Amino acid sequence: MARPLPANTFLAALRAEGVTVVEVGDWRDHNRNRMGSWGPVHGVMIHHTVTSGSARTVAICRTGYSGLPGPLCHGVITKDGRVHLVGYGRANHAGAGDPDVLRAVIAETKPPVDDQASTDGNRHFYGFECENLGDGEDPWPAAQVEAIVRAGAAVCRAHGWGARSLLRHLDWQPGKVDPRGLDWNDVLARVTERLKHPASWSPGGGSTYTVRAGDTLWSIAASKLGDGTRWREIASLNKLQDADDIAVGQRLKLPAK
Template sequence: MATPMTADRLVAALRAEGLTVVEVDGWRTNNRNHKGPWGPVHGVMIHHTVTSGTASSVALCYGGHSNLPGPLCHGVIAKDGVVYLVGNGRANHAGLGDPDVLQAVKDEAPLPPDNEATADGNRAFYGFEAINLGDGKDLWPEVQLEAIERTSAAICRAHQWTERAVIGHLEWQPGKVDPRGFTMASMRARIGDRLEANTPPPQEEDMTPEQAAQLKKLHDQRALAPWTYKGATFPDRDAFNFLVTTDANASKALAGLVTLAAKVDALTATVADLDDVELSPEQLAELAAKVAASPVLAESIAELVADKLAARLAE
């Protein structure tokens, strides 16, 4: 039995275990706490997403879908081992499961067969979705398996749990098969070895510049946050606000172009009249000041001025 970690403590625990962590905008307040309690927590549950693609998988787990609102987990573990945090609090990932399994997790005892679905798992488990199609054919890269191991170990270490606190969805709820493609027994053995060895983890600085650039691009693109219509969570991902702002900017840009074109015509006419008008030094200074005040126009009239000067020199 344990109080759930704060967002800051979770991030620190994951990074201390050597994981690369991306905090998706808004994840710290993204939860289902209004639907039920979050905690006390007793373990970690591992799932597979039945999807492919990092950005789309993370977006789905953050926002959910029409039949199941997000967040659908606390973190998404990508094929390259990066952990994307999408929820903080109660999440729709475990559903109802076997109370005997929950008791075994609490006791850190061997798991019994799951044959009931009456205990609230969303309250009791941290949930992590690993990106995989779950068809038994989609391969699990070693770097992703190691990230599942490190993620689970980080949370167990923070709560002083053993590897028996980590279960798969298929061990919790009858009819579930995830994660498919490796056994939870083998994963628990890896987690146990890591907890026992207390292996010093590599730091984030071990990332190559290319990996760091890729992570920054994914984060900056904000492809992870879903578009909404007049939504309040992500104002800069509000489709209605985006269209209104774009229309206003377009109108402003058009007005600016009209003004600019008028200034070009006026200055061009002034230069064209140089053959017929003798300008005093004061007038020449005034004309120069006009050009200097509009640097963007200088290039557009430079050729005309050069032609006029060349013609006069030839005389």
């Protein structure tokens, strides 16, 4: 049984894990606590949003919509790999789910097939919504998947949980399919590996790149990692406050492909 992390501890855990965090408004105090308790917490639930466009997605997750007030999660993971914190406390993200699944999460075992909806998930889980159309065709960029892995690992590490404390919305609530198209076995394997190392660890075994004239973080990510959007991972790994602040001859650490 675990109490939710203090908001500043949650934020620090994400940053320590190398997550690029965007703080949205008064996220620390934006919640649904008046509707019920938050905690004890037992795990981290991952969703897809069925939206496109980062700004629109973040706004919806913060304010909600008719019939479902926000916040709809604690963090929004956009396709560029940033985690936007939109609320903290009870959030409208999990809904009622299967108590057998909750017991499996607590025991850190593979969850059974969910066939009940009688337990309040909004009380017991952290929630991350991921920008994706949820049609099985919308891609999951590498930067976004890495952010899911790091965010999930950060919360698990802070609580002393293992990777099986992560679950999908589809594991919890009958009829749900999210996060559709995400390779969940890969996510769990990567979180498991991360938790074997310090929070500052990045896969890749110390691979580096020496900056040349004309380089940008985007061009380096595109040429060395195969995806320009992963420039944020390079910035985070090298603790760069300004993405444009690189110099010829500078040696940068690179994450794994």
